[in-house]
Amino acid sequence: MLIKKILLSAVSALSLSLVATVSFALTPAEQKGLDISIEAKKRDVGWQDSTADMVMLLRNKQGQQSIREIKMKSLEVQNDGDKSLTIFNKPRDVKGTAFLSFSHPIEADEQWLFLPALKRVKRISSRNKSGPFMGSEFAFEDLSSFEVEKYSYKFLAEEDLNGLKTFKVEQYPADENSGYTRRIVWLDTQEYRVQKIDFYDRKNSLLKTLTFSDYKQYLAKHWRADKQQMINHQNGKSTELKWSHYNFKTGLSDSDFNRNSLKRAR
């Protein structure tokens, strides 16, 4: 198992370096798709750290609602994936539960969960990318930080979307554990902000659509959408995600993202 993993990461590292150095192997559409993602990532670099509050509104077909309240702390890590601490406040029975994640572009993420009833810190498998996050229509992978290496790309077209000029790019997940065969992403050509994503399931049929709205700019650079609406076309359920209290460069450091800070997270 371990050997297989090492082999896999070696292979994926190899393929990555191939992408980087032997770029002539890409078709013009693939190159343009990659360039757009690199540019989008580049425009957001330098936020250092952030804190924000999130409310999730889960709705099923019958219109029943359920609420999730979550606090997020994130730390930008250069040349690696970000670190994040997720603190649950609602539903009340999971209050005090906290989740620490060190994400990596290629290697498996490192994840720990703190269970307040037992005061237990549990290392968990990060393989679960496709599963629902807290019973919502968001999968874990929909909420993880965007890294260029996580996908390969193909530029499809320029399209008008709600009065915005957008790039329409197809993305293919590199991770075999992804729940998707592909995503179609619309980014506006002006600021390279994601406006909409269509998710295609493992059978390559349209599963979900995510739309971003109420974008706000922070520190005259970083754009964040206050609202994200996920609609599942196959089961009729939806989840609305609302962000508030965004703060950047608050002075968080590595020491705010370890086992100790996980245990006292509030």
Place this chain on the structure above:
Amino acid sequence: MELLLHTRLNTKFTRTMTALAVCTSVLLVQPLSASEVANDVEFEASGNITVEQRYFFKEALYAEQLSHNQSSLSIEPELYWQWNGGSDSLVFSPFYRVDSQDENRTHGDIRELAYVHASDDWELRVGIRKEFWGVTEFQHLVDVINQTDGVEDFDGEDKLGQQMVNLSLVNDWGIVDVFLLQGFRERTYAGGEGRLRGALVVDKNNVSYESSAGQQHLDFAIRWAHSMGDFDFGAYWFHGTNREAYLTPSLQDPTSSLVEYSLQQHYVQMEQLGVDIQATLGDWLWKFESIYRNTSFESFWATQTGFEYSFIGVFDSNLDLGLLMEHSWDSRGEVELGTQGSLMQNDLFLGARLAFNDMQSSELLMGIGSDLDHNAFSFIIEASRRIGDNFIASLDVRLLQSNDENDLLYTLSSDDHAQLSLAWYF
């Protein structure tokens, strides 16, 4: 005799104190509610109230025991204050349970009453706290800081608050925790009316200690914990009072003409080394725990080894299925019932956990434990689901089977039961 009286007074005192504490905290919750900000101090109140009903399928094995039904109500509020942007905090979490049958189960405890100061690379925690160590699921072998609140539940996962001073140092090579523990807590056991006990009742007023300092012995522990890639390591050394008592039958009242026996608790000093390792490799979690314990009576090794494998999205759905297997081993091998226990000397555990990942967080857990040295089984099912936004309903069924009188499960084999509980979280 003096010791006995001391213990009695102590228990009474703790009881009154916790009852008082529970009342005050409940009163406090009312006027302040949710969260308030004053002078940069943030306050939060939360907690749960749970009603629980147990039904024992068979008649009791021993005369005094309750027959079929046992009801109880418990409350556990948590009050939390933080200031200096969270660098300083105070938590207060009392607990109280009222039981309809077992007077030992009507009890209270201060689960937490602690001040924590957090700096960049160190943390100081002072007061009554809970501290969990370990990685396995079916037995928590290396977990040693807190005493088990044994009367609470069958699984032994409920713990009594422990007084401590804990300094935690964060280094590049891991976190080092130093503990000074004072005020030893005696384990709680089912009373005469209670089920889930052996033939003899453990006498909570007949307690002795090897150390002349008794309950006031100052225990010490140092632990190192670190994550390296896919591996999480922990190792510790503990010196102090053994949390497990040696239980010996003794005459309940030597002056009485009635010959009635109960179990005397004797707590000895121990030194213990503990190690826990988890390897997180894709869908596999490999787990290992081991202790080496040395007391004036004996020294031995014990291990708990196993794995957990997860299937994500089984049957093309959102369901996750986790399969667990663990083995317990103890160098003391099999012992006579009643002597200090290696009840898990060669036991195999199999489990399956089904998470529905739905809005209600529905979950189903099944487990089978089997003593490989003789014919004894335990079987558990735990199902839970959220109702509305603030309630959790759970149903637990535990079946215990043994044909061997030398097994603890034999004395419990009439105690098969179902437990239904409804918890309100606020």
